[in-house]
Amino acid sequence: MTELGLQIWSLWQRELKRFARQRSRLIGALLQPVVFWLLLGAGLGGAFRPTGAAARMTYMEYFYPGVIVLVLLFTAIFSTISTIEDRREGFLQGVVVAPISPAVIVLGQALGSTTLALCEGSVFLALAPAAGISLTPAGILATTATMTLIAFALTGLGLALAWRMESTQGFHAIMNLILIPIWLLSGAFFPSVGVPGWLRAVMSVNPLTYAMELLRKSLYLQSLHLDVGSGQTGLAIGVTVAFSLLTVTLAISVARRGLPAS
Amino acid sequence: MSEASLPHLSAVVVAERANATDAIVAHDLRFSYGAHEVLRGVSFSISKGEIFCFLGPNGSGKTTLFKLLSTLATPPRGTLSVLGQDLREASRGLRRSLGVVFQKPAIDTKLTVLENLRCHGYLYGLHGLRLQERAQAMVELLDLRQYATARVHTLSGGFQRRVELAKALLHEPEILVLDEPSSGLDPGARRDFFNYLLKLRASRGVTVVLTTHHMDEAERCDRVAVLHHGRMVAVAPAAELKQRIGGDVVVVRGAHPEMLWQRLKQRLACPVALIDGTLRLEAPRGYLLVAQIVEAFGEEIESVSFGKPTLEDVFVQLTGQRFFGAGAETDQP
Structure with missing residues (x-):
């Protein structure tokens, strides 16, 4: 058991060291979402006329949790790209012939990436007052837990898509086709209230929609007295947990097939 | 042991013939990428403590052979046993007895030498004081002490190769498998690198299996297996091969x-x-x-x-082709 833990820890801390030594990555994953938040927040602020729960919000405030998820998504994407580089540069082949299971490799990568995403997300969380959100200790705790789940899920998804992928170019295509739309249609950018029926249907089968909802609830949490009983919160937690377990399991099963032949 | 007779034996007989002095026994190994057959029935046995090399130009199948030996790929046909166990199962214990050096660097150039060794050590089940001792011993053995805390990308090609070797030896494997270990090194660094292999064999009896297309490297091995288009056309000490001309x-x-x-x-x-x-x-x-x-x-x-006669002459005589120029096909599709 300790051996297994040390194996995962070994790959986890390597991800962190590499990240710390590549400053462009550190800034890239954080700065771009912040710029999006400021520009789109200011630009779309006037046009934003929501109904329902968001009725009294500014767009800056509405969009803020969406940008948190974008920070997590970008960090997950950067980590995934570094996995492809690991394979291209050769590091991964040395790991694959080691006496460890593919699950250990994927967990090490996923936990490393989740930690990084959480760090970046936490830095961005400090800007909450600027969005008009006053965080309580309970809110910070719940938000951190939610961010962890989301980061784990997104990393798992990225790894499942990238593990056997030949090139980073291929991954960019996948990113634009799958990962960014999943984010766009999660309620991060616009609420599902008032959109055409087909769009609402797509949003309701998108697991990230539920994660987004959980994050919104966490941000505004006043005390740790979670109303899990209320169907919506329970569903949001359930789907988010299931989503992260599913994607990481998927990534492990892809890794079990080994590296591509060439 | 005469490899020439092996193809006629069944796998069972080969398994029976495998004895305590054999490190690796292969029988009728075949491998294809789609319709492209890169190994067409290769059989050999390598003794413990031997330095054995597969010599062949690009496209001879030696990299594929390396992939099978390093457990990166499993042979669809034929048997391959290492230390008496079937490599197909690639059990954790068996993997622990292999040290692998890839042609492409498998070390993280952004980490320091010691960080690389520690990272690798954990994966092989080493930790604590034992890991510290092993890492230190490898740094000493490969004369890397003054670079121990340098990031790998700051080292020259020859030193980076030594870090690869240190990494592969950290967990004290019985068998070292190397794919073109000296590719990209100048002749001086190549000689140095080989001297480390000799040192290892002398000090701990490690079995060394390597692929190469450098004649000078092949000459220094105990036995040379000449590969050509996925077949083994000869296996003997280099001197003996040359005498045949x-x-x-x-x-x-x-x-x-x-x-x-x-x-x-x-x-x-x-x-x-x-x-x-x-x-x-x-x-x-x-x-x-x-x-x-x-x-x-x-x-x-x-x-x-x-x-x-040189080994190149041997190759020409065996295959009717020049060594550099025979590589019309590549190892991979």
């Missing part, structure tokens, strides 16, 4: 090799071969031929060389 080798180059070939054949008593635009003669006391050829065809000749 009776006498000296004379190579003649000219502007019109075809014409020169015809005329040489008429003139000389010994057989003349035309291979990839050069004319080759094998004869005892070949120096006598040199004078004869230059006197008769001086005008048409660009160069004549004379020498004792």
Whole structure:
């Protein structure tokens, strides 16, 4: 058991060291979402006329949790790209012939990436007052837990898509086709209230929609007295947990097939 | 042990013949990428403590063979046993007895030498004081002490290769498998690297299996297996392979090799071969031929060389092709 833990820890801390030594990555994953938040927040602020729960919000405030998820998504994407580089540069082949299971490799990568995403997300969380959100200790705790789940899920998804992928170019295509739309249609950018029926249907089968909802609830949490009983919160937690377990399991099963032949 | 007879034996017989002194026994290994067959029935056995090399040009199948030995790929046909166990199952214990050095660097160049060794050590189940001791011992063994805390990308190619070797040896494997370990190194660094392999074998009896296309490297191994288009065409100590060519080798180059070939054949008593635009003669006391050829065809000749047979000559004799130039196909599709 300790051996297994040390194996995962070994790959986890390597991800962190590499990240710390590549400053462009550190800034890239954080700065771009912040710029999006400021520009789109200011630009779309006037046009934003929501109904329902968001009725009294500014767009800056509405969009803020969406940008948190974008920070997590970008960090997950950067980590995934570094996995492809690991394979291209050769590091991964040395790991694959080691006496460890593919699950250990994927967990090490996923936990490393989740930690990084959480760090970046936490830095961005400090800007909450600027969005008009006053965080309580309970809110910070719940938000951190939610961010962890989301980061784990997104990393798992990225790894499942990238593990056997030949090139980073291929991954960019996948990113634009799958990962960014999943984010766009999660309620991060616009609420599902008032959109055409087909769009609402797509949003309701998108697991990230539920994660987004959980994050919104966490941000505004006043005390740790979670109303899990209320169907919506329970569903949001359930789907988010299931989503992260599913994607990481998927990534492990892809890794079990080994590296591509060439 | 005569490998030539192995293809006729069943896998069971091979398994029975495998004894305590065998590190690796392979029988009738085959491998294809789609319809492209890169290994066409390769059989061999390697003794413990031996330095064994697979010599072949690009496309001979040696990298594929390495992939099978390193557990990166499993053979769809044939048997491959390491230390008496079937490698197909690639159990964790068996993987622990293998040290693997890839042609492409498998170390993280953004980490320091020691960080790389520690990272790898954990994966192989080492930790704590034992890991510290092993890492330190490897740094000493490979003379990397002054670079121990340097990031790997700041080191020269030769030193990076040594870090690879340190990494592969950290967990004290019984067998070291290396794919073109000296590719990209200058001859000096190549010699140095091989000296470390000799040192290892002498100090801990490690079995070394490597692939190479460098003749000088192959010459220094205990036995050489010559690969050509996925088949093993010979296996023996380099000296023995060279002895099989009776006498000296004379190579003649000219502007019109075809014409020169015809005329040489008429003139000389010994057989003349035309291979990839050069004319080759094998004869005892070949120096006598040199004078004869230059006197008769001086005008048409660009160069004549004379020498004792090299491994390249062995390859030419076995395959009818020159070593560099035979690689029309690549190892991978």
